[in-house]
Amino acid sequence: MAAHAAVPASRRATGSSTLGWALPATLGVIYGFYAAFIEKSGAPVTWGLFWLGLISAIVLAGAVYGLHRVRRTLPRELHAAAWGGLVGIAVGFLYSLSDVSILSATVLGLIVGGSVTVGAFYLYYTHEDAAGRPAPY
Template sequence: MAHAAPRPGRSTGRVTVTSDVFSERTHTLARFGIPVVLGLVYGYWAAANRRDGGEITGWNILFGFATAITFMVLCIAVAVLAPRLKRELHSLTKSAFAGAAFGFLYSQAGATVLKSVALSLLVTAAVFAVFFYRYYTHEDGEGNPLPR
C-alpha cells in the first residue's frame, strides 16, 4: 500500500518539518544585499551601454555609481512597500519597476525613445502577468497566503 510523503511545513506527528534552512539574519542580509549587488551590476551595465565601447571617463564612472545608487534605493523601496499592497497593485509596482529599469538600460544603448518605451511596456506587461499569476494562485481574496 502506498503512503503519501510528508510535505514541508506540515506536522508529521510530533515533529514539524519546515523548508526554511536559513536563519532570520540570513534573510535580512539577503533582503538588502541582493538589491546592492543588483544595483552595482545595473550601474556597470548602464555605464557600459552609455560609453558604447569608448574610453572610461570620470563622468562615465560617476554615471554608473549614480545609476547604481538610484537602482538600489528604488529596488529596496519596491521590496519594502509592494508587499503591503493588494495583489494587483503589488504586481503592478514590481512590474513597473522592472519595465522602467529595462527601458532605461535600453535607452542608454542608443535606441530611440519610442522603441525604448514600446519595449519597456512589453516587458512590464509580461512581468505583470507572471507576478499576478503567482500572487493570484498563492493568496486568498484578502491577500493572505494560502495554507500549504
C-alpha cells in the same frame, strides 16, 4: 490537522537581515556597471560614465529594497504592477542608452513591464491562502 514546522526567528526575512540589503545591492551594482558599459560603447572611461553607473546602481537598489520592504502592505494587484513598472522602466532605460529612438525604448519597456506585471500577478494570486493572505516567502 496538518502540522506545520515553525520558522525559527533567525531564518525569518526581515528588513535588516543580510538578504534584505544584499540582493538589492548586488542587483544595483550589476545594473550600474551594465548601464555604464552600454553608454561607454568603445570610448574611454570618464567621470560621466562613473556617475551614470553609480546613480543608476543607487536608484535601482533603493527601488528594489523599498519595494521589497512594502511587499506585505500592498494588495497583489498593486504589488505586481509595482514590480512590472520597476522592471519596465529599468529595461527601457538600459535600451535607451544604446542610441535607439525613445519610442522603441518606451515600447520595449512597456512590453517587458506588462509581461512582468502579468507574471507577478499570477505568482501572487496562485501563492495565497483561501482568505487571500499571501503565502510566506
